[in-house]
Amino acid sequence: MMGEQTREGGGIMMPGGDQEPGSYYVGVDVGTGSVRAALVDQRGILLAFADQPIKRWEPQFNHHEQSSEDIWAACCVVTKKVVQGIDVNQIRGLGFDATCSLVVLDKQFRPLPVNHEGDSRRNIIMWLDHRAITQVHRINETKHSVLQCVGGVMSVEMQAPKLLWLKENLRETCWDKAGHFFDLPDFLSWKATGVTARSLCSLVCKWTYSAEKGWDDSFWKMIGLEDFVADNYRKIGNQVLPPGASLGNGLTPEAAKDLGLPAGIAVAAPLIDAHAGGLGVIGADVRGHGLACEGQPVTSRLAIICGTSSCHMGISKDPIFVPGVWGPYFSAMIPGFWLNEGGQSVTGKLIDHMVQGHAAFPELKAKAAARCQSVYAYLNSHLDLIKKAQPVGFLTVDLHVWPDFHGNRSPLADLTLKGMVTGLKLSQDLDDLAILYLATVQAIAFGTRLIIEAMEAAGHSISTLFLCGGLSKNPLFVQMHADITGMPVVLSQEVESVLVGAAILGACASGDFTSVQEAMARMSKVGKVVFPRLEDKRYYDKKYQVFLKLVEHQKEYAAIMKGD
Ligand SMILES: Nc1ncnc2c1ncn2[C@@H]1O[C@H](COP(=O)(O)OP(=O)(O)O)[C@@H](O)[C@H]1O
Ligand SMILES: O=C(CO)[C@H](O)[C@H](O)COP(=O)(O)O
Numbered sequence: 002m003m004g005e006q007t008r009e010g011g012g013i014m015m016p017g018g019d020q021e022p023g024s025y026y027v028g029v030d031v032g033t034g035s036v037r038a039a040l041v042d043q044r045g046i047l048l049a050f051a052d053q054p055i056k057r058w059e060p061q062f063n064h065h066e067q068s069s070e071d072i073w074a075a076c077c078v079v080t081k082k083v084v085q086g087i088d089v090n091q092i093r094g095l096g097f098d099a100t101c102s103l104v105v106l107d108k109q110f111r112p113l114p115v116n117h118e119g120d121s122r123r124n125i126i127m128w129l130d131h132r133a134i135t136q137v138h139r140i141n142e143t144k145h146s147v148l149q150c151v152g153g154v155m156s157v158e159m160q161a162p163k164l165l166w167l168k169e170n171l172r173e174t175c176w177d178k179a180g181h182f183f184d185l186p187d188f189l190s191w192k193a194t195g196v197t198a199r200s201l202c203s204l205v206c207k208w209t210y211s212a213e214k215g216w217d218d219s220f221w222k223m224i225g226l227e228d229f230v231a232d233n234y235r236k237i238g239n240q241v242l243p244p245g246a247s248l249g250n251g252l253t254p255e256a257a258k259d260l261g262l263p264a265g266i267a268v269a270a271p272l273i274d275a276h277a278g279g280l281g282v283i284g285a286d287v288r289g290h291g292l293a294c295e296g297q298p299v300t301s302r303l304a305i306i307c308g309t310s311s312c313h314m315g316i317s318k319d320p321i322f323v324p325g326v327w328g329p330y331f332s333a334m335i336p337g338f339w340l341n342e343g344g345q346s347v348t349g350k351l352i353d354h355m356v357q358g359h360a361a362f363p364e365l366k367a368k369a370a371a372r373c374q375s376v377y378a379y380l381n382s383h384l385d386l387i388k389k390a391q392p393v394g395f396l397t398v399d400l401h402v403w404p405d406f407h408g409n410r411s412p413l414a415d416l417t418l419k420g421m422v423t424g425l426k427l428s429q430d431l432d433d434l435a436i437l438y439l440a441t442v443q444a445i446a447f448g449t450r451l452i453i454e455a456m457e458a459a460g461h462s463i464s465t466l467f468l469c470g471g472l473s474k475n476p477l478f479v480q481m482h483a484d485i486t487g488m489p490v491v492l493s494q495e496v497e498s499v500l501v502g503a504a505i506l507g508a509c510a511s512g513d514f515t516s517v518q519e520a521m522a523r524m525s526k527v528g529k530v531v532f533p534r535l536e537d538k539r540y541y542d543k544k545y546q547v548f549l550k551l552v553e554h555q556k557e558y559a560a561i562m563k564g565d
Pocket of ligand 2: 032033034099100101102128206273274275276307308309310311312342344
């Protein structure tokens with residue numbers, strides 16, 4: 002068996018001790034800010050990890066673009082790194098997950114520009130791009146029945162409004178030349194295998210496809226994208242596979258060379274990143290941790306994947322319609338289960354924004370660097386210093402934040418909402434920055450509470466949270482989620498659980514497990530459990546009341562300004 006894992010320089014973790022032959026899987030996770038890869042064994046243990054930043058462009062406000070060639074190149078770099086030094090013939094499967102961004106290629110699979118500048122490197126409209134606001138309003142005005150499966154209101158972050166924007170704004174340079182529109186996860190699996198089949202996850206969650214009924218011609222005709230119907234959906238996918246299914250003949254020789262893997266290994270139909278995180282955490286054996294969900298069905302667990310955004314993945318045996326929460330989507334994450342996906346469009350990005358934009362940030366950076374700490378570790382210890390005898394969360398008794406700086410995804414489904422801060426003072430010192438950071442983290446946790454309440458009001462019964470993603474590495478973020486929701490938070494043994502989810506896909510495609518459920522039970526494991534401080538409940542209930550008032554007041558302000 003593998004020896005103790007040790008972290009080496011450059012973010013790569015390699016096993017120490019002797020290595021016995023076994024079956025390994027490679028998971029590749031394309032987040033908003035970086036691409037990560039891991040070599041994972043059959044027990045779900047990460048044997049090697051590597052990451053690499055990816056390029057992003059913001060040519061104008063609300064326009065966010067990336068490059069599929071840059072992303073594929075980064076996938077190749079990190080994959081080559083994680084398989085260094087092992088016998089690659091022991092690798093049995095490869096799984097990809099990625100953000101739900103829109104990739105545009107021409108008929109010969111070459112990148113097409115999604116911008117007025119005609120820069121074809123920038124051929125991806127990112128998930129958080131809000132350029133298609135007028136298009137999404139028109140789509141929502143149709144009240145078409147497909148909208149019932151996205152919480153009643155389509156998000157500007159989904160693919161239909163973005164496609165309509167391309168048709169209306171870049172007709173000659175992009176729309177007429179386009180041969181293929183991919184969700185980013187499906188682009189990656191195509192690159193690896195040459196198979197253009199789409200994952201059920203992408204099409205159901207972001208493209209209005211129904212696992213039971215397929216495409217709805219009347220929707221595309223009604224919104225002005227009848228072109229897809231006429232073409233039998235060739236450009237957006239007319240062959241659909243469940244996540245984890247094996248694609249074609251596996252890895253092509255060309256992709257194998259790019260990635261440093263053997264040709265022909267199994268490649269799985271992929272998942273969107275949040276869904277891979279869900280797969281990586283939700284099925285763990287929880288016995289012996291004193292959790293309410295022990296002995297309860299898996300539907301009592303809510304997976305929250307917290308990176309640039311936070312995604313709240315709840316599953317059910319029967320469809321549940323939650324106003325303002327995406328879904329119900331059948332088999333889009335776990336086969337046989339319906340999925341509801343709540344979300345907050347910016348969480349990690351919001352915390353970074355608040356901290357980096359503060360006048361005391363240069364001082365914070367210097368002090369954290371002097372202690373070889375991240376700015377967040379420094380801020381957390383600074384809060385511990387200034388809290389004195391009281392619980393740290395009580396430092397924000399008169400400072401409150403509404404976190405929708407990029408609109409509200411769930412459960413209000415209102416992209417016009419803005420961020421709010423109340424309780425500002427004239428000071429700009431490090432204490433002030435630390436407390437603003439705390440209030441922002443709390444606001445994100447209150448947003449989660451609002452989402453959970455909406456899900457429970459519609460029929461979900463949730464007792465335990467399973468967190469993963471970059472923000473789950475922040476103990477303050479985790480504790481505030483426990484305290485503010487009143488629920489225990491489970492963290493996985495492997496911090497990089499999204500990559501475990503991607504590896505689970507590879508393992509399923511290899512045929513080493515008979516089902517996704519079996520692979521989840523074997524490969525995801527409980528690490529740490531963080532319980533809520535129930536003695537602080539009254540304080541957080543009061544802060545929650547203020548939280549709800551903030552949005553109520555924001556709507557009142559908007560109404561006043563609209564009036565005569
Ligand atoms: N160790 C850490 N402590 C605190 N915050 C962290 C840590 N690592 C990552 N983050 C935060 O998590 C967010 C990114 O999470 P990640 O899962 O890498 O994002 P994505 O998948 O969107 O690329 C960032 O906002 C970052 O500040
Ligand atoms: O919509 C989503 C999932 O359905 C995610 O918000 C999107 O994919 C971005 O993920 P991340 O914050 O991990 O980069």
